[in-house]
Amino acid sequence: MMRSLFSGVAGLKSHQTRMDVIGNNIANVNTVGFKSNRVTFADTLYQTNSGASAPTDNKGGTNPKQIGLGTGVASIDTIFTDGSVQSTGKNTDLCLSGSGLFIVKDASGTYYTRDGAFEYDAEGNYVLPGSGHYVQGWMGSDGVVDTTGTVGNITIPNGKSMAAEATATAAYTNNLNSAAPTIASMMQGGKPITTGTTGTASTGSPITMTMSDGSKVTQTSGTYKTGNSLPVATTLTVYDTLGNAHTVSITLTKTNTDSTNGNQWTAALATTSIKEDDGTTTNLGMSDVTIQFDTSGVCKSGNGTLTMTYANGAKDASGSQKVSIDFTQLTQFSGSSTVKGDADGHAAGTLKSLAVDSSGIITGTYTNGVIQSEAQVAIAQFNNSTGLTKTGTNLYQESNNSGTPNVHTATDLGVTITPSSLEMSNVDIANEFSDMIITQRGFQSNSKIITVGDEMLETVINMKR
Numbered sequence: 001m002m003r004s005l006f007s008g009v010a011g012l013k014s015h016q017t018r019m020d021v022i023g024n025n026i027a028n029v030n031t032v033g034f035k036s037n038r039v040t041f042a043d044t045l046y047q048t049n050s051g052a053s054a055p056t057d058n059k060g061g062t063n064p065k066q067i068g069l070g071t072g073v074a075s076i077d078t079i080f081t082d083g084s085v086q087s088t089g090k091n092t093d094l095c096l097s098g099s100g101l102f103i104v105k106d107a108s109g110t111y112y113t114r115d116g117a118f119e120y121d122a123e124g125n126y127v128l129p130g131s132g133h134y135v136q137g138w139m140g141s142d143g144v145v146d147t148t149g150t151v152g153n154i155t156i157p158n159g160k161s162m163a164a165e166a167t168a169t170a171a172y173t174n175n176l177n178s179a180a181p182t183i184a185s186m187m188q189g190g191k192p193i194t195t196g197t198t199g200t201a202s203t204g205s206p207i208t209m210t211m212s213d214g215s216k217v218t219q220t221s222g223t224y225k226t227g228n229s230l231p232v233a234t235t236l237t238v239y240d241t242l243g244n245a246h247t248v249s250i251t252l253t254k255t256n257t258d259s260t261n262g263n264q265w266t267a268a269l270a271t272t273s274i275k276e277d278d279g280t281t282t283n284l285g286m287s288d289v290t291i292q293f294d295t296s297g298v299c300k301s302g303n304g305t306l307t308m309t310y311a312n313g314a315k316d317a318s319g320s321q322k323v324s325i326d327f328t329q330l331t332q333f334s335g336s337s338t339v340k341g342d343a344d345g346h347a348a349g350t351l352k353s354l355a356v357d358s359s360g361i362i363t364g365t366y367t368n369g370v371i372q373s374e375a376q377v378a379i380a381q382f383n384n385s386t387g388l389t390k391t392g393t394n395l396y397q398e399s400n401n402s403g404t405p406n407v408h409t410a411t412d413l414g415v416t417i418t419p420s421s422l423e424m425s426n427v428d429i430a431n432e433f434s435d436m437i438i439t440q441r442g443f444q445s446n447s448k449i450i451t452v453g454d455e456m457l458e459t460v461i462n463m464k465r
Contacts, residue, residue: 010070011446033114098415143372164243167345302327
């Protein structure tokens, strides 16, 4: 009878612990990134009245006779299933899905969390605003983020400036029309221009051209030659060392048609000088570039060097600048000419906005139109996430049974970050209420064991009367 009393007490204590856990789960039903817990029971040490005996030649074996001494809490497990994603519209919020945790840090150490309600503080630090913990990741340099190094604080000051960068390279892409008609003949001032001769058109003396496809074109400016196509006009924006933009006009003209070896185009400057806003003149220099295509429309060769020579004006740079131009990325197929040129370099700018993608890369957009990677959020993964120690305020700490953190990018670890969203608690209210009823009945049943045991003891005591 006394053993039953102790078993009943053990059951009461265990079910009280389970009710405490259920209460904590329900209390955190709306806590961002909260992971629910469950309690598992295990029976406790048994008192053995007699052990088991093995069978003999004239007698069968017997089982042990043991009396249990109640139940105890075997474990309190954290359930690391994903919570639902709730869109917030706040671009600093991050929702993590999959087996991973954000890394945060303060003076006391490193912690881990599923709470992605982050914010930038007064100094541009990416933090958990409720506790001030710094979000950990890798900072970028000139738009490149190296994720092989040690993680550190993510700091992106508001109003961050970007220095100007002079143009060094340019490339032409897309297609030149292989079927572009060529000039069959030209008339100027009522007189034909001799075949193979170059003619320069003007407003007072236009040139009328008959094309190889029979169409006629009249031009009042530019230089043309029979056998060539009409030039395809393009522009390149070149930045000097001060970040000033200069528009360079380059024409592309089909100058040789060869069905055996492939067509040939020529790239040339449309003008050799630019009149700047401050009255100075920028001189341009580039030797004509021969762009050779094979019969399949693939460019075989075509590279040039543009030289910009600046005057020492009020705002423009001085000295000279060379820009390497690559035409080898062009194709030549029948159809429209869609060619365009893009150059590197940019003006000075100021950080205008920040955004985060699904891999945790924080991208900055600047007032000069440049978009570059500023940082990347780091993710930690543990072999046994349920072994982490909870420290409150949605934080976890490494324990002896969690394993060591495997720190990589979200992509490397196969997890997903949803920007402008938060992960909600994974507490299932219906399940918690069901567990509450079961726990209540278990508690009541154990209390009955104590009550009945007491009544039996009372009966034994009354036998003396």
